[in-house]
Amino acid sequence: MFGFSLRPRKAASANTAKERLQILLAHERSGSGGARPDCLPQLQREILEVIRRHMQIGDEAIDIRMERGDELSSLEINIEFPGKLGVN
Amino acid sequence: MSKDLTLEEPMGRVIVVTSGKGGVGKTTTSAAVGAELARRGHKTVVIDFDVGLRNLDMIMGCERRVVFDFINVIQGDAKLKQALIRDRRLENLAVLPTSQTRDKDALTKAGVEKVLDELRKEFDYIICDSPAGIERGAQMAMHFADEAIVVTNPEVSSVRDSDRVLGLLNSITDRAGKTGAEPVKAQVLITRHDKARVDSGEMMTVEDVLEVLAVPLLGIIPESKAVLRASNLGVPVVLDDPSAAAAAYEDAVGRLIGEQIEMRIAADPRRGLLQRLFRRAV
Ligand SMILES: Nc1ncnc2c1ncn2[C@@H]1O[C@H](COP(=O)(O)OP(=O)(O)OP(=O)(O)O)[C@@H](O)[C@H]1O
Ligand SMILES: [Mg+2]
Numbered sequence: 001m002f003g004f005s006l007r008p009r010k011a012a013s014a015n016t017a018k019e020r021l022q023i024l025l026a027h028e029r030s031g032s033g034g035a036r037p038d039c040l041p042q043l044q045r046e047i048l049e050v051i052r053r054h055m056q057i058g059d060e061a062i063d064i065r066m067e068r069g070d071e072l073s074s075l076e077i078n079i080e081f082p083g084k085l086g087v088n
Numbered sequence: 089m090s091k092d093l094t095l096e097e098p099m100g101r102v103i104v105v106t107s108g109k110g111g112v113g114k115t116t117t118s119a120a121v122g123a124e125l126a127r128r129g130h131k132t133v134v135i136d137f138d139v140g141l142r143n144l145d146m147i148m149g150c151e152r153r154v155v156f157d158f159i160n161v162i163q164g165d166a167k168l169k170q171a172l173i174r175d176r177r178l179e180n181l182a183v184l185p186t187s188q189t190r191d192k193d194a195l196t197k198a199g200v201e202k203v204l205d206e207l208r209k210e211f212d213y214i215i216c217d218s219p220a221g222i223e224r225g226a227q228m229a230m231h232f233a234d235e236a237i238v239v240t241n242p243e244v245s246s247v248r249d250s251d252r253v254l255g256l257l258n259s260i261t262d263r264a265g266k267t268g269a270e271p272v273k274a275q276v277l278i279t280r281h282d283k284a285r286v287d288s289g290e291m292m293t294v295e296d297v298l299e300v301l302a303v304p305l306l307g308i309i310p311e312s313k314a315v316l317r318a319s320n321l322g323v324p325v326v327l328d329d330p331s332a333a334a335a336a337y338e339d340a341v342g343r344l345i346g347e348q349i350e351m352r353i354a355a356d357p358r359r360g361l362l363q364r365l366f367r368r369a370v
Contacts, residue, residue, distance in 0.1 A: 060170075
């Protein structure tokens, strides 16, 4: 009758650990979507270059945030520029 | 009368979490201490110095959000602000992850100093999670420290390695080399303390360890199931459900910032046989 209580139920935290690892390692192994961390400095430089063709911004004006997901990842790119557009 | 510059601009304190021996609980401690300081309202950043074996991000639960890292900042590929990951649970907490693909040679003294100087302006506490060993990576993590938390398990090789590390803190660090500077303030944190095994004489007591190392004790962290659970979830143990380990880390942080807190030896509650059989039945 009490058999169910004797079988060790898998703790929920271990499942979370496995899921987190699967998502992270899938990204690390494949560099999925070309979004390998190593390519980001270059991506950042290129974005800055393109934007600088149109307005004057400093190196710190760009902020790239990433969230790696199971099915989808997101890249959020924020560019700050002076209130008055410094158009060339 | 000469003006004391340090009084004009309050500067953050750099605290290295180090041990010599691997796997004793440095990263667990860095995450817990960082989170507890932040929860108490101190602006805190935790830096991963374990270049090539990035792990702090997993323990802090921000592994999916790493874009730039410490090495990118040192090499000028990213600004510090672009590499810092702000914690989603605590607004005062940030993580500076390390590189997964580079090696420890990418750490230069000048580069590390520059980053730490910048962090000192924004943060009250800068916690440096050292890699194991006493080579370059560990030396870089301790070099600019004001204080050290020497993580030690009550076990012969760990205590021996802690002694080596204490020697290095007193000889090769920036403070050790500057005449007139206070030495690095080092304290021992005993972790994975198993009260049952100490009581049965299998494991060295806290007194034994302190007698050998002869430095002040910051705290005693019990061996606790809560630590594995917290690492599975990516939550510093002090931010997860209450546990003996969390309470011990909270006490240790209180002492770190100068509170008088009586030393106590905690342990996970031992379950009776019936409890063990039925705890999951509900
Ligand atoms: N108080 C504790 N109770 C139970 N397990 C613990 C405790 N502290 C640490 N551990 C476990 O010990 C292992 C090593 O911990 P951690 O990664 O923090 O050590 P480390 O010193 O950073 O290791 P490394 O030298 O590889 O960087 C982990 O599996 C962790 O869950
Ligand atoms: Mg570690």
